[in-house]
Amino acid sequence: MATIEDVARLAGLSRTTVSRVINDQPYVTEEKKEKIMDAMHQLGYVPNSSARRLRSQRTETIAVLLPRVTNPFFGHLIEAMEREASEFGYQVIVCQTHDKKQKELDYLQLLKTKQVDGVIMASLSNDWKTIEPYLESGPIVLCNEYMETDQVSMVHIDHRQAAYDATVHLIEQGCSTIAYATGSQETHITCERKLGFQQALADFHLPFDENLEIKDALDVKDGQKVFAFLQQQNKKVDGIFTGSDEVAAGIVYAAAQSGFSIPEDLSVVGFDNQMISLLMVPSITTVQQPVAEMAMKTIQVLVNKMKSSQQQHEQRFVYPYELLKRKSTERISLKESASS
Structure with missing residues (x-):
């Protein structure tokens, strides 16, 4: 099995340069990137994604909090979110709160302990003052739920x-x-x-x-x-x-x-x-409700927040519904x- 040293040797570059390319770090010329990618292809070298995530302190995982998966609405919502998240290289884990305040806070600990990169709240039992401190640990986006605050982005109908x-x-x-x-x-x-x-x-x-x-x-x-x-x-x-x-x-x-x-x-x-x-x-x-559209927009908003190193303006997306x-x-x- 090929190693990172094998890639460096074939590309004629240092191990450090190969590591920079694998971890999407700056200060590597396009010419060197091409040499490294070509060497990886020839050797069949596949980077260790788990190690890469550990080094970058990212899990590439999104937690979605909802009351119960047996409700078909949330089933459709999760399906659409999972599809969209995979397009950005993220996986989704489902957290059922059963509308319990403490259970909701327990799942938010996943963000605080860096077990997920971001959280989508499709249901909300606690008041915002209780949820707000978790923003210090990572991004949160509300989907389906909403409230009067400008501290979090929201995707919902009226x-x-x-x-x-x-x-x-x-x-x-x-x-x-x-x-x-x-x-x-x-x-x-x-x-x-x-x-x-x-x-x-x-x-x-x-x-x-x-x-x-x-x-x-x-x-x-x-x-x-x-x-x-x-x-x-x-x-x-x-x-x-x-x-x-x-x-x-x-x-x-x-x-x-x-x-x-x-x-x-x-x-x-x-x-x-x-x-x-x-x-x-x-x-x-x-x-x-336009479930798929709301799900896709929510993922897009959250991914932008997770990938951006700068503070972003919070947005509210209110979708039309039909009786x-x-x-x-x-x-x-x-x-x-x-x-x-």
Whole structure:
């Protein structure tokens, strides 16, 4: 097996010069670089990447913090991030926080102990004052999550406006008693969506009933529980906005099992345009995010930060979303077609 000394001997240059080229260091002429690369090719010499990373104190690894990989949205996000990161020579490790504050901080220690070069936070449970000190150890970029600070770059949609638009759609379809099913109350996104939901009700002079806010609804089984909960309420709920297509699918399924008609008896809106929203009968109205584009931009922003030796200006990239209107909310069009 060829060694660095063999490369130096064949190229007619010093071991130090060969080492400089291998580690992308300056002060080596293009002519010498070509000689060294040619010698490496002839000998089949492959640099020891682990040793190179150790010398440069880089791991070429990115940590992505997210609540749970079983959510298809985060699965698609990670897949797109991994593809883009590999284009820059980085690998991605997935860190599930389950929306736990301490678990989030435990994973941020990877940055502090130099086990990763940068961190992407696709969920955020702690307040920014708690996260901020970790910036001293390396770059952090928020994806999907956001907050009011100029100390970190962010890539996201406007979750508050998306929730507002979805709720207004329910109201325009004739819903007047609308429930809200949310995930963990520890994240900033759920707070933003709740504000959008409340604003839509207020703009149309509808009350916000705290008893119709169902928390910690995350998957299909939780959606079934949400429907059972709504059935126990004295008020007749005729619409519901959920923060997940999985939850929305559970509600639609449970409603069908109970003889309910969707959307005539209950209109349902999901979030993220997961495949299940299209496969359910009826298909589920949902909010679509440009997942791949957001993932690629996040990786690009983080890689630029990791490779730059200078302080960079923090940026916020707000991507457009789309409310996909489907059968689970088409009350008015159904009534119009029936009367014609």
